[in-house]
Amino acid sequence: MNKLLWNLKTRYYKLFRSFYPFQRILNKENSNLVTLINQVELKGKSVLDLGVGTGNVLEYLNGAKSIIGLDFTYSMLLEARESYPNLPFIQADALSIPVKTKSMDMITAVGLIEYIKDIIPFFEETCRILKNGGCLVLTFSPANFWTRMRLLLGHPIYVRTSDQLKGVIQQYNFQIIDYQQSMMQHQVLLQKSVE
Ligand SMILES: C[S@@+](CC[C@H](N)C(=O)[O-])C[C@H]1O[C@@H](n2cnc3c(N)ncnc32)[C@H](O)[C@@H]1O
Structure with missing residues (x-):
């Protein structure tokens, strides 16, 4: 049902x-993202974009040596491939990622974890795949009017406070490098511990 709804949503x-x-809200979200991503040296690095959707984040990853987009919705991947025909895309669940352990320098997950009820398997996977010292750009939805409006679009949204997220971040040995906010989204740049 979840995937079916995403397939229906792709067109719109x-x-x-x-x-x-x-559009205005999205522009602010994207500008915050650029602020976070620009703090990471992407030259020669490998990046995995989880929940790639139609490819919004991909345009901000210039300079990376390799970029992979992952999403469990086939129609989203088709749209992303149309815009980025030379990039590899994987159709898979972000809770069980078919990518080697410690193989990625950076993972981005923008507009994804609010659709994931239990984020522990998500952190297990991102932590497994990231190299030590690698970065995770993560966004989450605060409980506010705008988030409640998004419920009208059909999917359940799992809101999180920054304190809830901080607990998990510490549990998985990530350090918070920077934190940004917009109306519908909080954005955070994390770094996995180097040991
Ligand atoms: C709101 S869109 C965000 C797309 C893109 N990151 C962006 O910033 O525009 C969420 C995407 O996450 C995907 N998605 C949701 N849950 C997922 C999961 N468990 N595994 C993989 N993809 C998932 C959906 O198919 C959808 O394409």
Whole structure:
């Protein structure tokens, strides 16, 4: 049901995000993302974008040696491939990622974890795949009016406070490098411990 709904949403996803006020909100989210991503030296690095959707994050990963997009929705991957025909894409669940242990320098997960009920398997996987010292760019949804509006789009949204997230971040030996906020989203740059 979850995947079916995403497949249905794909057609309207980009269109919806091009209308006011969503476009303005999205511009702010993207500018925050750029602020976080620009703190990481991407030259020669490998990046995995989880929940790639139609490929919004990919345009900010210039300079990386390799970029892989992962999503469990086939129609989203088709759209992403249309915009980025030379990149590899994987259709898989972000809770069971078919990528080698300690193989990635950076993972991005933008607009993803609010759709994941239990984030422990998500952290297990990202922690497994990241090299020591690797970075995770993660966004999450705060409990507010805008998040409640998103419920109208059909998917359950799992809101999290920054304190809840901080507990898990510490548990998995990540350090918070930077933190940004916009109306619908909080964005955080994490670094996995080097040991
Ligand atoms: C709101 S979109 C975000 C897309 C993109 N990251 C962006 O910033 O525009 C969420 C995406 O996550 C995908 N998704 C949701 N749960 C997932 C899961 N457990 N594993 C893989 N992809 C998932 C959906 O198919 C959808 O494409």
